[in-house]
Structures are given as C-alpha cells and as structure tokens.
Amino acid sequence: MADTSFFNEMLTADGTPRAAYKQLDGWLEQFPRSDLKRLSREAETIFRRHGITFAVYGTDEETERLIPFDIVPRILSAQEWRRLSAGIDQRVRALNALIHDIYHRQEIIRAGRLPAELVVQNEAFLPEMVGHTPARQVYAHIIGTDIVRVSENEFYVLEDNTRTPSGVSYMLENRETMMHMFPELFQSHRVAPIEHYPEMLRETLESVAPPACDGPPTIAVLTPGIYNSAYYEHAFLADTMGVELVEGRDLFVDDGYLYMRTTRQPERVDVIYRRIDDAFLDPLTFRPDSTLGVPGLFDVYRAGRVTITNAPGTGIADDKAIYSYMPEIIEFYTGEKPILNNVPTWKCEDKDSLAYVLEHLDELVVKEVHGAGGYGMLVGPAASKKERAAFARKLKARPGNYIAQPTLALSACPTFVGAEIAPRHVDLRPYVLVGDKVRITPGGLTRVALKKGSLVVNSSQGGGTKDTWVLED
Amino acid sequence: MLGRTASALFWLSRYVERSEDMARLLDVGYRISLLPGIGNGGHREDWKSTLVSAGCDGGFMNTYDEVNERNVVNYMLFDDDNSSSVRSCLHTARDNARSVRTALTREMWESLNTTWIEFSEIKPHHVTRNKLPSLLDWIKERSMLFRGAMLGTILRNDTFHFSQFGAFIERADNTSRILDVKYHLLLPQNEMIGGGVDNYQWSTILRSVSAHRNYRWIYRDSRPKPWHVAEFLILRREMPRSLIHCYTWLAESMNGIEQIYGERSPSMDIARQTYDTLRAGDMTMIFASGLHEFLQNFVTCNNKLTTALATDYNFA
Structure with a gap:
C-alpha cells in the first residue's frame, strides 16, 4: 500500500495510476530495470559531453558539476496546467504592477495595504529607480515561479523569482535528452512542446525595446563570465536566441548610448538580458568596485536608450517579507481573488x-x-x-x-533511484515571460529531492531535475 | 563579432595547436632516449633541447633541479605553472571555448570538451614510460579531431578566419623555434660531416614536425642534407608545417577578412610583408645573411602580427 503522508502524483491511494500517468506507468512496468540504469548513465554522458554543468560555490575539488537528471518524466494534465497558468499569469501581472507602484506613487502603501518600512528599508529597494518607467511598464520580464503541490487540487507558490531566475536551459535540455532517448514516449503522449522558448524570449525582449530604438533592436545577454554557476545557461540562451553573449568589458557607454566592442565599428545595443545582480550593473551608480558591469550604463537606461531586463530593483518583489503580502497585492492590483495559494x-x-x-x-x-x-x-x-x-x-x-x-508535504513523483523506481518529493518552476503579453512555457523545470524523504530540491543541495510534461487535451 | 570573441577564437586555436606541438616534441625526446647512449650525457642534453624547443627551459629550471625524462615529461604534460604544458594548453583552450561557445559548432565544442574531461582524468604518476607514446598519440589525435571538426563544420566567415590566424601563427612559431634551436646543424658547412650523431639530429628535426617521410618524397636524398632540411621547413609550400605554408594560409585568411569587412587593416600589411619575404626567399640568400638572424627576424615579425591583430580587431 502506498505511503499516504504525501500526495503521490502518479498513483492513487490504492496503487492504481492516475489518468495522466496511465501509459507511463505501463511503460515503466515493462521496462527492464537494468536498461533503466544503463539509460540513466547514458543521459549523464550526454549532459557531460555537452558541458551542461553548473558550478557549486565553496567547493574546490570540482568546480563544474552535473545536475543529476532523472529519466522518469513528470506529467501534468491539461486541466491542471490551465489552472496553474491562469494563476501564474495573474501573479506576474500583479508583481509588475506592484513594482511600478513602488517606484512611483506607492498607492498600495497609501492605501495601508503594505507597510511602508517593508519597502523603503528594504535592501532590494533601489531609490535610483524612483520615477523611472521602462518600456511597456514592464519591470520583471523573466520570472520563475516556484510552486509546490500538496494534494490533488492544492498548489502553493513558494517564491516569485523576479531577479534572474535560472534553470530554463535545463528544462530545454531535459526535453531534448528525453526526446532523443525515448522517442516512443512522445509518440504515445501528446506532450505540449517547449522548444520555442528561446523564440518567445527573443520576442519578449524585442517587444520591450527602449523608446530611442528605431530599427530592429540589438539584443545581448550579459554574463559575469565563464566562472559563474549558470554560465552554461547564459551561453545557451544567447546561442539559441541568436544574439551576442557579452561580458561587462565588451560594453561601453559613449555619447549617451551603449555599445559593444566588435572587430569592426562599435555596435549599439538596445536590450540587455542581464544575468548579473543589480549591485554590479554600473560601478558609477552602484558598487564602485564592480568589474562585471558597465560604467555609465544606468544613465543610459534612465534616459530610455537601453532596456535592462529584468529592470534594476525588481528584487523588491522577490523579497520573502513582501511575499507574505501577495494575496493582498494581487487583490489590490487585479481586483481578483488569488488563484494560487500563498504559504x-x-x-x-x-x-x-x-x-x-x-x-x-x-x-x-x-x-x-x-x-x-x-x-x-x-x-x-x-x-x-x-x-x-x-x-x-x-x-x-x-x-x-x-x-x-x-513544512509542506510536497507531492512526490516516480523517480529512478539506485535500482528501482520510487516516489521522491518535487517542486515546479514554470518560466514566465512578460513583454507585450504574458508568455508561459507549458510545464517548467521540475526539481526533485533525490534523497528519500528529503524536501530540499535545490541543485546546490543534491537535488536533481526531471522533464516536465503538460499533456494536451 | 565581439572583439573578445575574435580573441578567444584566436587563442583557442593557438592553444590546441600548441598542445599538439608539445606532444610531438615530447615524442621526439622519447624516441631519442631509446637510442643507445651518445657521448657524455647525450640523453640529458636531448631532453634539455626538447625544453628549449618548447620554449620552456627557463620555467623548468625554476621548478626542477635535474633535467631527466620524468621531470621533463611532468613539466611539459601536466604542470599548471607551465603555461605551455599540454594540461595548461587544453585548459586555456577550453576556457576560451567556453567563453565563446556561441561562436563554436557543437562538434568543435564537444571534441575539445571531451579532450579536457578525459585528459583531466589522467593521473601523472600513471603515465609510466611504456604508456607515454600512446598518450602522446592520443593528444595529437585529439588536436587533429578538433581541427577536423572545425574544418568540417565551421562557417567560412570571420569565425573561421580568426581561428586560422591562431592556428597558423602558432604553427609557424613552433617550426621556426625548432629550426632555430638546431640552426647550427643546418648550416651548409655541416653537410660533409654526416656522422651518426648528425643523422639522428636531422631526423629529430624532421620528426618533430611529422615530416621525416615527406622529406624523402620531396628530396629523394639518400641521407638528409642539412640545408635541404632547412629549405623544406622554411620555403617548401608542399610541407604543411613550413613557414611559407603557414603564411600562405594566413594570407588567404587575411584576404578573407578583407573581403568580409571591406577594409584593409595594418595587420594585413604585416602578414603580407612576411609572406612576400618568404616567397622571394631562396636558401643561398638566407644562409648568406645568416640562418639564425633570418629565423630571429621571422619570430619577431610573427609576434608583431599577433600584436597587430589584437589592436586592429579589439582583442582586449
């Protein structure tokens, strides 16, 4: 009999598979365990050869590590996903409205719905942003919403990552690897595609080009460099979008505009997808010792000649103290009841x-x-x-x-561990893009705590990832 | 293209080429050590000359007290303090490749990444004498695989040309250095000596550029003639590691960049000048004005080209 102290996403209490998992359950049943082991190793080799690694801070021995990839996919039904995506859409609209309000009239504070000190005394609050309105009034363009499930219909949002959420490259590589290894599963399931994420990201970034840009915008991904833990992802996204991957030293400000140093004439940059923290963006405005950023960048930004995504100062919406007010914040800006629960x-x-x-x-x-x-x-x-x-x-x-x-009783999904398939706790990070409209990739990145009973899914703490399927009707 | 991208492509190719050159030099050193002992301390002198040809004798002396096979092999294969050790070359090449992954094809990246992963799993103390040759072969093969992946998959745009600059400047540097270390053996007055010692010295030179067979096809000498060896490695276009061959490729890639960018850069003139000197050169002239001086001058021009490229194309 199944363990009932948590919600098992594949099996019901009497051990029969739920509708979405019916076929997968049968497929797993007939699959020899030794083959699973071999395939699992094969997947690891693919990841290592491609260099899909992340760095762990504070360890000397091996600076580049693989995130363990679990070959058993996680499945969400179309109906489950509809509800989740509606809730996410509502949330990211509210978050952007909140950030705009915080840096302008602060209506929510005036209305007494959010304590002033939570905002102005917050380290993530950037006074330099006050009064600035970026293109389309969008501040948080790329968001990863961390969601956990505790029962059939109960989903909680743990966190809204509005700074520089990472992991989307794993989502895409996981799918790529699964399609390569188990094509038959994709023939027997109608899995919503996610491969177009880079195009959606590019469209989103193009849609928020600054007012001063009059042609097709030039986009660049700004990385701290090859020693950053998420460097692989930075390169991956630049590559799949077909845009330059730049470091701070490749950029300079001249006559009020931002340029890249190329082998020829300097090239103007209109939109930056930055993967460095606010504090390092511009040594003239923020941390003077930053060598990762670009001197003068913030002035160009304030003058509406470059768009920085996500905007500086969006961390205010990513704050765990502000988080606790999310139900009020959603109601205040959307006039709707929150669709997803707050913890x-x-x-x-x-x-x-x-x-x-x-x-x-x-x-x-x-x-x-x-x-x-x-x-x-x-x-x-x-x-x-x-x-x-x-x-x-x-x-x-x-x-x-x-x-x-x-402590939430996180749901669990079948996971290949050692020599068997056993339930392990999971969370979900869907990736959301906000520009001219809200774009949500079906599914997202499922992180799984590989240790039995563990609830910590972070890759830095020994978590793995899974391909996440949203079935189409 | 970003200036930094051009720079990384340049250095990435340079270091892959260098890893292969280092393996080849070690291979020659190893072969000589298998010959019966020659004169006083013959072998030790040969390991010394391997270090000199590799341009890392100074660094070696700072680290080790004694020149012997084990120390030289360690220093040239694994030492992190030696920026030209195979390990350092592969590490630097891979770091450069990572920083411009978006400019590389998947095949290029994977061949280099796999080389690095497999090389870093090798424990220096496992590389015993009998395992050395196969390791050196493997290093050469990996470099050739990378070159093949590049030539077979890369777009013929500026990405290609900057890679070529790196590879052929490095190769020319390597060949000229090998020649210069032994230049006294290549002077015409040595022609008549032809004893056992010289014979193996010449074949050393040819082997260190993988050309001992090729030489015979071109010259059909019963015994290598020293000044033929010099001519072969400097002026014969057929020889893929000769100075003129390297500069033929460089000139071609220079033209390629000129066409793409629609403008001529000062570095182009430098490359063209060196190319013209080689094209107009003949051995009598080179010997008359001094082989050593000629090679020194070549190395200076070759280095000047790197500096000029960095300036013209914003390598910084």
Whole structure:
C-alpha cells in the first residue's frame, strides 16, 4: 500500500495510476530495470559531453558539476496546467504592477495595504529607480515561479523569482535528452512542446525595446563570465536566441548610448538580458568596485536608450517579507481573488511570530529573507536537535533576517533511484515571460529531492531535475 | 563579432595547436632516449633541447633541479605553472571555448570538451614510460579531431578566419623555434660531416614536425642534407608545417577578412610583408645573411602580427 503522508502524483491511494500517468506507468512496468540504469548513465554522458554543468560555490575539488537528471518524466494534465497558468499569469501581472507602484506613487502603501518600512528599508529597494518607467511598464520580464503541490487540487507558490531566475536551459535540455532517448514516449503522449522558448524570449525582449530604438533592436545577454554557476545557461540562451553573449568589458557607454566592442565599428545595443545582480550593473551608480558591469550604463537606461531586463530593483518583489503580502497585492492590483495559494508566513521580526517560530522550530521551515539556493535554511522536521538549537541562536540574534513557513508535504513523483523506481518529493518552476503579453512555457523545470524523504530540491543541495510534461487535451 | 570573441577564437586555436606541438616534441625526446647512449650525457642534453624547443627551459629550471625524462615529461604534460604544458594548453583552450561557445559548432565544442574531461582524468604518476607514446598519440589525435571538426563544420566567415590566424601563427612559431634551436646543424658547412650523431639530429628535426617521410618524397636524398632540411621547413609550400605554408594560409585568411569587412587593416600589411619575404626567399640568400638572424627576424615579425591583430580587431 502506498505511503499516504504525501500526495503521490502518479498513483492513487490504492496503487492504481492516475489518468495522466496511465501509459507511463505501463511503460515503466515493462521496462527492464537494468536498461533503466544503463539509460540513466547514458543521459549523464550526454549532459557531460555537452558541458551542461553548473558550478557549486565553496567547493574546490570540482568546480563544474552535473545536475543529476532523472529519466522518469513528470506529467501534468491539461486541466491542471490551465489552472496553474491562469494563476501564474495573474501573479506576474500583479508583481509588475506592484513594482511600478513602488517606484512611483506607492498607492498600495497609501492605501495601508503594505507597510511602508517593508519597502523603503528594504535592501532590494533601489531609490535610483524612483520615477523611472521602462518600456511597456514592464519591470520583471523573466520570472520563475516556484510552486509546490500538496494534494490533488492544492498548489502553493513558494517564491516569485523576479531577479534572474535560472534553470530554463535545463528544462530545454531535459526535453531534448528525453526526446532523443525515448522517442516512443512522445509518440504515445501528446506532450505540449517547449522548444520555442528561446523564440518567445527573443520576442519578449524585442517587444520591450527602449523608446530611442528605431530599427530592429540589438539584443545581448550579459554574463559575469565563464566562472559563474549558470554560465552554461547564459551561453545557451544567447546561442539559441541568436544574439551576442557579452561580458561587462565588451560594453561601453559613449555619447549617451551603449555599445559593444566588435572587430569592426562599435555596435549599439538596445536590450540587455542581464544575468548579473543589480549591485554590479554600473560601478558609477552602484558598487564602485564592480568589474562585471558597465560604467555609465544606468544613465543610459534612465534616459530610455537601453532596456535592462529584468529592470534594476525588481528584487523588491522577490523579497520573502513582501511575499507574505501577495494575496493582498494581487487583490489590490487585479481586483481578483488569488488563484494560487500563498504559504502562510511568519515574519520573525514580529515579536509574537518569533516566539511562535522558536516554539515550533521542529515543524517549520525557516528561511533567510534574502537567501536563495537553499543556503542558510532550516527544515525543522529533518534537522537534529543540535542543528535546531544552533539555528535558534542565529534566529534570536537577527530575527529580522528570517521568515518561517509550515513544512509542506510536497507531492512526490516516480523517480529512478539506485535500482528501482520510487516516489521522491518535487517542486515546479514554470518560466514566465512578460513583454507585450504574458508568455508561459507549458510545464517548467521540475526539481526533485533525490534523497528519500528529503524536501530540499535545490541543485546546490543534491537535488536533481526531471522533464516536465503538460499533456494536451 | 565581439572583439573578445575574435580573441578567444584566436587563442583557442593557438592553444590546441600548441598542445599538439608539445606532444610531438615530447615524442621526439622519447624516441631519442631509446637510442643507445651518445657521448657524455647525450640523453640529458636531448631532453634539455626538447625544453628549449618548447620554449620552456627557463620555467623548468625554476621548478626542477635535474633535467631527466620524468621531470621533463611532468613539466611539459601536466604542470599548471607551465603555461605551455599540454594540461595548461587544453585548459586555456577550453576556457576560451567556453567563453565563446556561441561562436563554436557543437562538434568543435564537444571534441575539445571531451579532450579536457578525459585528459583531466589522467593521473601523472600513471603515465609510466611504456604508456607515454600512446598518450602522446592520443593528444595529437585529439588536436587533429578538433581541427577536423572545425574544418568540417565551421562557417567560412570571420569565425573561421580568426581561428586560422591562431592556428597558423602558432604553427609557424613552433617550426621556426625548432629550426632555430638546431640552426647550427643546418648550416651548409655541416653537410660533409654526416656522422651518426648528425643523422639522428636531422631526423629529430624532421620528426618533430611529422615530416621525416615527406622529406624523402620531396628530396629523394639518400641521407638528409642539412640545408635541404632547412629549405623544406622554411620555403617548401608542399610541407604543411613550413613557414611559407603557414603564411600562405594566413594570407588567404587575411584576404578573407578583407573581403568580409571591406577594409584593409595594418595587420594585413604585416602578414603580407612576411609572406612576400618568404616567397622571394631562396636558401643561398638566407644562409648568406645568416640562418639564425633570418629565423630571429621571422619570430619577431610573427609576434608583431599577433600584436597587430589584437589592436586592429579589439582583442582586449
């Protein structure tokens, strides 16, 4: 009998497959386990040869690692996806409206729906952005929305990544690898295609060209360079979009415009998809010691002569404290009820909340407000007494730095581990593009915690990924 | 094309070419060490000359006390402090390739990436004497695979031409350095000596540029004549590692860039000048004005071309 402490996406409580998984279940049944093992290794070889790697900070031995790829796909039905995508669409519209409002009239604060100090005292709030309106009033163009499922119809948004969400190249390479290895599965399933993501990204970036651009815009992906953990993705996206991959030193500002240094005359750049943080964009405006950015870039941006995606200062909408207000924010800007749930959140800076969190540390997940990548977080139920005690001390020292949420019973999907197929917990990061319209790729990146019982799916913490299918009706 | 992209393509090809040259030099050193001992400390001198030909004798002396096979092999294959060790060459080539992945074809990238992955799995202490030749063969093969992948898949645009610049400037540098290290053996007055020592020295030179067979096809000498060897490696177009062959390719790629960009750059004039000197050259003249001086001058011009390319095409 199946474990019922979590939602199993493939099997119902009595062990029969759900409709979307019916065929896959049969296919897995008949597939010899030894072949699965061989194919799993084959997939790894493909990834390594292609150089689809990421870097882990703080380890010397091997700077480039593979994210483990699980060959069992995750499947979402058309109906499930319709609901998810409607919820995501609503959310990204609200987020962009929020950012615009924060850097302009701050109606939401005036209306008393969001505390002022949460905004103005926030490290992610950029005073330099106040009053600036980018093309089409879009600030967060590329968003990764982290979603978990806890039951048949219950989805929660964990986080809205509005800075520089990564992972989309894995989504695409995973699909590529699956189609290469298991073509028969794609004949027997109507899987919504995702290959057009780079074109959609390009269309999105073209649609937000700055007012000063009068021809077809020149687009460039700005990377910190080959030692960045997501460098593979930067190169991949530039390549598949057919645009230049630039580093800060390839760019310069002259006479109010941004240019690339080429083998010939300088070439003007109109839209930058940047994969470096705000603080490093322009040493004249932000961190003076930054060598990754371009001196004078921000002035060109404010003058409407270049579009930076995502806009500087969008991190304000990616903040875990602001996150807790998302239901109000959605209602305020869209006039609609939120379609996707927010996870109840305790802000530890609040005295009563802190007391509650300290009391219930063994059942909560505690995260840093500005943290990312699963670093510096505590999963209460999985932590030892000692770890909890140590964390409690950090919490008491800087309560404002933390929020806490209940430990959600993440759904699980069949996963190939060792020599068998077993359920492992997953989350989902759909990729959303906002420009002249909202474009959502069906599915997204499923991250899976490969360790039995583990709820931490981050690749930096030993998580893997899966191809994610949305079935068409 | 970004200036940085041009630069990375240039250096990427240069370092792949260099990894192959290093393997070839080591291969020759190894062969000589198999010959019966010659004179006092003959072998040690030969390993020394391998280092000199590779241009890394200075660095070696800073690291090691003794010139012997193990040390030389280690230094030239694996030492991270030696920027021309095969390991460093492959590492630098791959880093450059990563930084311009969008300009490479998948075949080029994968051949280089696989080389790097497999090379980094080799443990230096596993490379015992009997395993050395097959490792050196493998290094050469990987470089040839990369070249083949490039020639077979790359668009014939500026991407191609900047890669060619790197490969052929490096190759010309390597050939001229090998010649210069042994130039005293190639002077006409040596012709009459023809003892066992010289014989193997000449074949060393030919082998280090993979040309001992080719030589016979061109000259049909019963024994290599030193000044034929010099002519072969400097002036014979048929010989793919000769200086003039390298500059024929460089001139062609220069023309290619000129056509694409619709303008002539100062580096083009430098390349053209060197090319013309080689085309007009004959061995009597070169020997008359001094082979060593000729080679020194060539190396200077060759280096000047790199600097000029970097300036003209914003390599920075």
